[in-house]
Amino acid sequence: MKGATGNNMRQPTPRTLAEWRQCAAGLVSKQGEIEVERASLAGQRQELALAAATGDKQAQMRIAQVAVQEHALEFDRATIAEGLVRAGEEIAAGEARLATSARQQAVARHGDLLEKRLVLVEAIEQAVRSVAPQLTALAELTLEIEGSHAQLGGSRATLPPLAQENVGGRLAEFMAGQGFAAWLPLARPEVRPALGSWIAAEKDAQTHYRLTV
Structure with a gap:
């Protein structure tokens, strides 16, 4: 070599x-x-x-x-x-x-990833802020319905189905069924499934207020 x-x-x-x-x-x-x-x-x-x-x-x-x-x-x-x-x-x-x-x-x-999370949080915040005024309008409409129902001779339930505490309970059950329970302390009965539709529950609650001519 x-x-x-x-x-x-x-x-x-x-x-x-x-x-x-x-x-x-x-x-x-x-x-x-x-x-x-x-x-x-x-x-x-x-x-x-x-x-x-x-x-x-x-x-x-x-x-x-x-x-x-x-x-x-x-x-x-x-x-x-x-x-x-x-x-x-x-x-x-x-x-x-x-x-x-x-x-x-x-x-x-x-x-x-952190920026994407901020974008999501901002979107959720805006959605929640947009819901709050609608809940206020829902409460005001409930008062009108309760008053109109009473004037027209409707019977008053011990705990009216459209009372805020009842509505809030149904809303919490619906939110739990949509996955919010993993994020918020939503109390709901465990003996039945969470509500799949808030609209269906509202229609059922309104049967107490239906009147005939």
Whole structure:
């Protein structure tokens, strides 16, 4: 193997995280190649040691060549180790940037969810505010009906079906059936299902007030 770093065509400096990871993987692969060649050269040196020590010129020349190759490998080994340190730093920095970007996006999405909730709360608030005047009108209309019913000779129930407390109870039962019980402390009898229609309950309550000519 020729010098692992000196004799190869210079590669462009990585720019992206993926390129740095690829660069690090390539350096690790070169480390493995160097270790294999170092082991091979060490084996050759051991085989030639005795002959070189006893004056074999060819063995001495070959050991000298092995020493030069081993020195070059050590240089390459050190250079690759330094390159891996740099690559590791760049990879860590790139991963940190990715993590920061991912958190920024997650925080932005979280903010969007909060904004959507505000929009819903605003819509619910407007709906509730629009209902309040209608309940006031309902109470006023009830008084008119009670008065008209009495004037026309209608009998008065102990607890009039259109009395506010009765209406409020039916409204609470209807709201409970529409899912409001999960949000509001709506009391309703548990022995029967929640009202499915407030209109139907109102029609039933009005039967007490129906008059004939």
